[in-house]
Amino acid sequence: MARKTLIAALFAALALGGLQAPAFARTTQAEFRPVPGGFGFEQPIFGRFDQASLQRGYKVYAEVCSACHSMNLMYYRNLCQPNGPFFDPKHPNPNDAPVCKAIASSIKVPDVDQDTGDPTTRPATPADHFLNPYPNKIAAAAGNGGAAPPDLSVMARAREGGPLYIYNILTGYTDAPAALTVPDGKYYNPYFPGDVSSAWSGPKDKVPPGGFIAMPLQLVPGRVTFDDGTPSTAEQEAKDVATFLAWAAEPKQTERKEAGMAVMIYLLLLAGVLYGSYRTIWRNVGH
Amino acid sequence: MSGHPPSTYEPKTGIERWLDTRLPIVRLAADLMDFPTPKNLNYWWTFGGILAVCLVTQIVTGVILAMHYVPNADMAFNSVEHIMRDVNYGWLIRYIHANGASMFFLAVYIHMARGMYYGSYKAPREVLWLLGCVIYLLMMATAFMGYVLPWGQMSFAGAVVITNLFSAFDQVIPGLGTAITTWLWGGFAVGGATLNRFFSLHYLMPFMIAGVVVLHIWALHVPGNNNPIGVEVKSKEDTLPFHPYYTVKDGFAIVVFFILFAWFVFFAPEALGHVDNQVMANPLVTPAHIVPEWYFLPFYAILRSIPQKLFGVLAMFGAIAVLFVLPWIDTSKVRSMRYRPTARIFFLMFVAAAIGLGWCGGKEPDDMVITMGHTATGDPTGFSVVWFSRILALYYFGYFAILFFLGLREHPLPVPANISTPVLGGAAMPAGSAAQAEKKG
Numbered sequence: 001m002a003r004k005t006l007i008a009a010l011f012a013a014l015a016l017g018g019l020q021a022p023a024f025a026r027t028t029q030a031e032f033r034p035v036p037g038g039f040g041f042e043q044p045i046f047g048r049f050d051q052a053s054l055q056r057g058y059k060v061y062a063e064v065c066s067a068c069h070s071m072n073l074m075y076y077r078n079l080c081q082p083n084g085p086f087f088d089p090k091h092p093n094p095n096d097a098p099v100c101k102a103i104a105s106s107i108k109v110p111d112v113d114q115d116t117g118d119p120t121t122r123p124a125t126p127a128d129h130f131l132n133p134y135p136n137k138i139a140a141a142a143g144n145g146g147a148a149p150p151d152l153s154v155m156a157r158a159r160e161g162g163p164l165y166i167y168n169i170l171t172g173y174t175d176a177p178a179a180l181t182v183p184d185g186k187y188y189n190p191y192f193p194g195d196v197s198s199a200w201s202g203p204k205d206k207v208p209p210g211g212f213i214a215m216p217l218q219l220v221p222g223r224v225t226f227d228d229g230t231p232s233t234a235e236q237e238a239k240d241v242a243t244f245l246a247w248a249a250e251p252k253q254t255e256r257k258e259a260g261m262a263v264m265i266y267l268l269l270l271a272g273v274l275y276g277s278y279r280t281i282w283r284n285v286g287h
Numbered sequence: 288m289s290g291h292p293p294s295t296y297e298p299k300t301g302i303e304r305w306l307d308t309r310l311p312i313v314r315l316a317a318d319l320m321d322f323p324t325p326k327n328l329n330y331w332w333t334f335g336g337i338l339a340v341c342l343v344t345q346i347v348t349g350v351i352l353a354m355h356y357v358p359n360a361d362m363a364f365n366s367v368e369h370i371m372r373d374v375n376y377g378w379l380i381r382y383i384h385a386n387g388a389s390m391f392f393l394a395v396y397i398h399m400a401r402g403m404y405y406g407s408y409k410a411p412r413e414v415l416w417l418l419g420c421v422i423y424l425l426m427m428a429t430a431f432m433g434y435v436l437p438w439g440q441m442s443f444a445g446a447v448v449i450t451n452l453f454s455a456f457d458q459v460i461p462g463l464g465t466a467i468t469t470w471l472w473g474g475f476a477v478g479g480a481t482l483n484r485f486f487s488l489h490y491l492m493p494f495m496i497a498g499v500v501v502l503h504i505w506a507l508h509v510p511g512n513n514n515p516i517g518v519e520v521k522s523k524e525d526t527l528p529f530h531p532y533y534t535v536k537d538g539f540a541i542v543v544f545f546i547l548f549a550w551f552v553f554f555a556p557e558a559l560g561h562v563d564n565q566v567m568a569n570p571l572v573t574p575a576h577i578v579p580e581w582y583f584l585p586f587y588a589i590l591r592s593i594p595q596k597l598f599g600v601l602a603m604f605g606a607i608a609v610l611f612v613l614p615w616i617d618t619s620k621v622r623s624m625r626y627r628p629t630a631r632i633f634f635l636m637f638v639a640a641a642i643g644l645g646w647c648g649g650k651e652p653d654d655m656v657i658t659m660g661h662t663a664t665g666d667p668t669g670f671s672v673v674w675f676s677r678i679l680a681l682y683y684f685g686y687f688a689i690l691f692f693l694g695l696r697e698h699p700l701p702v703p704a705n706i707s708t709p710v711l712g713g714a715a716m717p718a719g720s721a722a723q724a725e726k727k728g
Contacts, residue, residue, distance in 0.1 A: 027575050044554040073368050154368065157557065158565035193575070205665030249565075252371065252378040259379065260553025267546045274539040281535050285326055285527065286707075 054085035057244025073153035147214035323526035333540030392582035406622030439564030517622025584648030618694030
């Protein structure tokens, strides 16, 4: 009875609902261009981070991104932990690694004076968070035309496409088409998911993909000088910082894949042993 | 009727005799291991054991996660990342727990489909089936609340959408739905109070599931297992002791299942997740495309296929509720669809409809299944996802009506007299498999 009522209700609802489907704005985005050479670390089983690329990527972050973007989940010690950008087997404890101590001590972090209680600053230690460029979110928004720069700690996991998205955003700035009115303090980027149809005066079926981003173009050739002599093209800078952010979004990725290999081998062997046991135990059963 | 035979356990030591007259727990375990089980169970029957392992895995990893997780709206997201980054093997425990939910649902759907195909819900196993439905319902509630705990954007949006379903009851009694949602939220919006109570309930419900699982196994051990031919056990020749025959077979299946599980955990841990949930919950920003986890997609598609909210909610819950009355809807005298060729076709279409609904649930309602043209603004027109899901939802419910009428009219194939000599079944199982096993063994 309940079932019949339900089905009747379904039919009634279908009849009443009719055909009207709501039209709503859709975000669009240009199709990503591949990164030159690819992101080898994305291979699910054997992909590993290129340590030189991670080091270059950290430099891009430190010299460019960190002026506006926080990475609140990262500590300076992370840079020297196994599979990190500056890991050195001679210093397995990242808190004791000279590179991380040097990186940290060059940065002044806010603290409280232990004698007076007044706010003060001191050189960071490897145990400190990456310095947040703004004291709070309001200051971050006020300093950037109302749009607080997002925290980059997990950015490479928080957007469709991950590192490829980051690469495309950073290298994808183009001049806006003539029929597109770009708002003040914003920039057109075809890879930034958005809907620009309200700012478009051209043909309605030719609305360009992408959106308006508050961040201006950052990575230009020579913006960062790489210590290893790698030519600092905009593409190289973007690829390296995307690699660094991918590592920062999941610093245990290499441990995960390595453990996975061991687990898979163990499970396959165990499955073989159990299948043999199964065949042996069941050999006299007609089933 | 099968069920537990007289106990053959004999306490051998003084301590065992002493315990056996006070709490015969060793006898219980021995009898469970000895339980006569039909000898023709196929691999579809291993999913019960797989599910037991899934539940234990979720509880063990969940208890450890709870040691490090902070159920506070300001700290939950970062505490989960703290687990991933700073807790020893925290990434492993969290990835097992998150993917374990998906594996649990994968296994439970196969387990349910097996029950539906082989008629395991039919007399005398109705209570066994009902308890299974209760477990499934508890699983859905637990999984939903667990998904909220990382307090990402999709966690938040999911909590808002699902709890707001109850506001549809405002259309029945004005104010009722609002009262329910306020009560669920612990406030006037999804917020810190909601997160905290969801954490509490997410910790409680797995133990409720474990309790119902005990009843489920008890209800299994009264009539005994169904089997692929759906004919009751007639004699001792039809059965084997559970141990070692089914412990080893289930054990093998569990390890094979673990290989799939481990693939996701180690090589694709976020393949089943959503990128928006890597962004901390922000009530002021709504994700462009709200989707639940894959295991809820078919129900989500049913919900969205009906424009009127109350009917949509009723249809969605009805899709689960109808499972509870399945034993009384199916009128067929024959259990196994192995001997019901017509029913088999309708069943396979039902599985296809459920998967199709899942596909629809992951798409936008206005997406096109078949594009036929374009509007002036360039949007495609044609056969839309919402209409496709309407047709599939009709079949989903229609299947149960079909089962009712089909059982009254169909002409099933001849059913074997018993498990040991299924000569009439033909396709039931290869004769002489014992000899083959010896040759290969």
